[in-house]
Amino acid sequence: MKSINSIDNFLRLPPFEIDENRKSNLFSAMMWKAYTFHYNNCPEFQLYCQKQHITPDKPAPALPQYPYLPVNIFKKHKLISVPENKIKNLLSSSATSGNVSTIYIDALTAKRQMLASSSITAAYLGNHRRPFLILDEDPLLSRSKNISARSAATRGILMFSDSEDYFIKNTTRGLVLDKNKLLRQLEVYENSREEICIFGFTYILYNYAIKFLKEKNITFNLSDKTKVVHIGGWKKLEREQISRKSFLNEIEMTLGIPKNNVLDFYGFTEQMGLVYINSGDSPKTVPLYAEIIIRDFQTLESVEEGKAGLIQILTPLPYSYPGISVLTDDVGRIIREGKDREGRWGTKFEIIGRAKKSEARGCGDIMSESMGKES
Amino acid sequence: MISEDKLHKDIYDIISGQFLIPKENITAVLGPGDLDNWDSIGHLQLVRKLEQHFNVSFTVPDVMSFDTVKDIYDTIKKLLA
Known part of the structure; x- marks a missing residue:
């Protein structure tokens, strides 16, 4: 591997082909570059890091020693590392609690997000573009500077699409499925055997399409190359007691595609561009561009x-x-670490759910202890 | 076979129409992020228009490699060769 000196070149490397040993030094070097940049360009971040005694004049720390920002911090603080006139978009998290995170995106960050997400996704979907059936609204209808996480995720996946059909409309009665259009298009692709991708947020995909097909006892036998991509997590479905196993079974039953063709995407607004994917019931794999650490609920030690x-x-x-x-x-x-069954290198992990308030001692405490004052 | 001049003119016409800028303002090094409306959505709309006009299909790496107008020109030229 030739020498990689910049984060932008690093993000052009393939996401799953470099083993842990080779990744370790490279990733550490890139993290230290990024850390030094933000330390020098974001005063609030610098203050936070100084309190933790991790400063760029010292040797780079091991990954677990890097200061971490609790995700809630982006709801309360405006954190920017570039001149404000460079900001092109404001990215907002979906708000279940009322408070939203706002992330300030410049052209370079947007470019990096697009590069990373398309490289990672291509490792699962391939490099060719195909028709997409989208269980959501058309994100092209909105060109606001403020982009919701849901819209951003849909925009990101459109890179893999050469045509789209949308089946959900947001009306005064809430989201409404165009059932006839969905049935018509599924029939078209069942007959053509064309390789397509069905995309939607986990809850919407299940509640508006799969559940409808199941209740009406309608089944299709789509091409076995058809992929289902869902994103957004399990929280709402778990409340309705839909297990991951029954979700996969019902997709297999209604659409006639193998469970391993169902891809579950995990990511979050505060690090948009990074996606963690698993197929069927396999664990997720961390790409080259990121690393995961698990911290104890109470002590916050790794x-x-x-x-x-x-x-x-x-x-x-x-x-x-x-x-x-x-x-x-x-x-x-x-x-575990190592390769998955398709030969992808990277740490394997699973998402268990969302921390209960009683479990997550850390976030509020870290913020008040480390940021000093709220902006 | 389309001539290089015609290819150049057509690409500049399409970019001008997509992003509503005069052709004189388009240069070989212009790219995504240089114009307010050349964002991810604008990029996809441009890709679709180019595919339709030149009757070509871009792969995901093609679309990702479009850092400048020159990249677009080079890729289409290669696909039409």
Whole structure:
């Protein structure tokens, strides 16, 4: 491997072809570059890091020693590492609690996000573009500077599409499925045997399409190259007691495609561009551009493989804001390192769910202790 | 076979129409992010228009490699060769 000196060149490397040993030094070097940049360009981040005694004049720390920003910090603080006139878009998280994270995106960060997400996704979908059936609204209808996480995710996946059909309309009665259009298009692609992708947010895909087909006892036998991509997590479906196993079974039953063709995408607004994908019931694989650490709910120390805790993700990707090390309020566990059954290198992990308020001691405390004052 | 001049003119016409800028403002090094409306959506709309006009299909790496107008020109030229 030739010498990689810049984060932008690093993000052009293939996401799953470099083993852990070769990744380790490279990733550490890129993280230290990113850390030094944000330390020098974001005063709030610098203050936060100084309090933790990790400064660029010292040797680079081991990954678990990097200061991490609790994900909630982006709801309360405006964190920017570039001149404000360079900001092109404001990315907002979906808000279940009322408060939204706002992430400030410049052209370089947007470019890096697109590069990373398309390379990672291509490792699962391939490099060719195909028709997409989308269980959502058309994101091209909105060109606001403020982009919701849902819209951003849909825009990102459109890189893999050469034509789209949308089946959901947002009406005064809420989201409405165009059932006739969905049935018509599924029949077209069942007959043509064309390789397509069905895309939607997990909850919407299930509740508006799969459940409808199942209840009406309608089944299709789509091409076995058809992929189902879903994103957004399991929280709502778990409340309705739909297990991942029954979700996969019902997709297999109604659409006639193998479970391994169902791809579950995990990512979060604060590190948009990085996606963690698993097919069927396999674990997720961390791409070259990121690393995962699991932290104990109470002590926030990093825990060993197999133990559940809060998910922290490190990545040198963000340029316009200092989201390079973020402690989420999602709970997960590292399964193992090494290759998966398709030969992808990277740490394997699973998402268990969202931390209960009683579990997540850390986030509020870290913020008040480390940022000093709120902006 | 389309001539290089015609290819150049057509690409500049399409970019001018997509992003509503005069052709004189388009240069070989112009690219995504240089114009407010050349964002991810604008990029996809441009890709579709180019595919339709030149009757070509881009792969995902093609679309990702379009850092400048010159990249677009080179890729289409290669696909039409």
